Amino acid sequence: MTEKDDDMEIMEQERQKPRERHFRQKTEEQADISAERTEVKEPFNPLIEVVNYNFFYGATQALFDVDLTMPEKQVTAIIGPSGCGKSTLLRSINRMNDLLDNAYHRGDIRIREQSIYDAGLEVTELRKRIGMVFQKSNPFPKTIYENVVYSLRVAGQNNKTVLNEAVERSLKAAALWDEAKDRLDESALSLSGGQMQRLCIARAVANRPEILLMDEPCSALDPIATAKIEELMYQLKKDYTIVIVTHNMQQAARVADHTAFFYMGRLIEFGETKKMFMSPDKKQTEEYITGRFG
Numbered sequence: 001m002t003e004k005d006d007d008m009e010i011m012e013q014e015r016q017k018p019r020e021r022h023f024r025q026k027t028e029e030q031a032d033i034s035a036e037r038t039e040v041k042e043p044f045n046p047l048i049e050v051v052n053y054n055f056f057y058g059a060t061q062a063l064f065d066v067d068l069t070m071p072e073k074q075v076t077a078i079i080g081p082s083g084c085g086k087s088t089l090l091r092s093i094n095r096m097n098d099l100l101d102n103a104y105h106r107g108d109i110r111i112r113e114q115s116i117y118d119a120g121l122e123v124t125e126l127r128k129r130i131g132m133v134f135q136k137s138n139p140f141p142k143t144i145y146e147n148v149v150y151s152l153r154v155a156g157q158n159n160k161t162v163l164n165e166a167v168e169r170s171l172k173a174a175a176l177w178d179e180a181k182d183r184l185d186e187s188a189l190s191l192s193g194g195q196m197q198r199l200c201i202a203r204a205v206a207n208r209p210e211i212l213l214m215d216e217p218c219s220a221l222d223p224i225a226t227a228k229i230e231e232l233m234y235q236l237k238k239d240y241t242i243v244i245v246t247h248n249m250q251q252a253a254r255v256a257d258h259t260a261f262f263y264m265g266r267l268i269e270f271g272e273t274k275k276m277f278m279s280p281d282k283k284q285t286e287e288y289i290t291g292r293f294g
């Protein structure tokens with residue numbers, strides 16, 4: 001996270017082209033570091049492909065002709081004004097929208113080149129591969145332990161060694177182990193808001209999904225809890241592909257490798273986050289990220 005902040009700062013300094021010599025030297029040194037990082041950047045391996053996707057809630061069309069490819073083991077941020085279809089897209093990826101009456105889609109979403117609507121793909125299997133974290137943390141009224149192992153229990157796993165391993169691994173992955181390890185049998189509802197949200201992340205990764213969908217996961221959290229979750233995303237992307245919806249531009253700039261800007265159900269622009277924030281191609285994107293509308 002801090003490294004990303006540094007990068008943004010470097011880009012900003014580059015852009016402003018400071019005139020004073022010692023400033024220029026510093027910027028050049030930093031630019032070198034930034035160039036090194038650019039070289040080691042992970043390749044863009046397509047994982048989630050949204051293809052000419054349209055989504056309808058009855059007569060209301062929420063998404064229009066969306067084409068968007070999201071890379072594996074990176075963070076993609078979805079940004080845009082309220083009502084532009086961000087949550088609709090996220091809920092389409094794990095087919096949660098299927099649960100609604102009158103809702104339907106046109107087009108396709110593919111994960112590892114397989115359509116999520118493929119007749120051979122069970123929705124329950126799909127959802128096992130995709131963890132989801134919502135804006136408001138939603139722990140079950142059970143112990144911390146039982147919250148984490150919930151999906152394993154549902155899958156019929158009752159082996160204590162396996163469950164214990166999953167609890168420790170997931171709570172560590174969610175940066176909650178140290179705070180929770182001595183109170184695993186306490187109710188999850190006794191945790192603070194930020195801890196509950198990290199518990200929900202632990203629950204979402206317990207079954208080792210490939211993809212983590214996060215819909216405004218930090219909007220109800222204070223800056224310290226937010227910083228922890230952002231740091232966590234930075235760690236988690238080593239193992240997971242993360243798609244995060246956020247209203248917080250700084251957060252998108254800090255955590256996301258790529259950013260997709262939506263407006264009124266359409267994808268306006270998609271690209272590397274730094275490029276999007278420094279020199280967006282579209283005027284609408286620039287107006288949104290600089291706070292002139294939305």
Ligand SMILES: Nc1ncnc2c1ncn2[C@@H]1O[C@H](COP(=O)(O)OP(=O)(O)OP(=O)(O)O)[C@@H](O)[C@H]1O
Pocket residue numbers: 057060061062080081082083084085086087088089100
């Ligand atoms: N269950 C639903 N039934 C009918 N219309 C819906 C439903 N959910 C969303 N919509 C409509 O679809 C459009 C997109 O909504 P969506 O929730 O995807 O927006 P969003 O970008 O996530 O907004 P926000 O930032 O406020 O969360 C909106 O016009 C919304 O009113």
Ligand SMILES: [Mg+2]
Pocket residue numbers: 086087088215
């Ligand atoms: Mg939403």
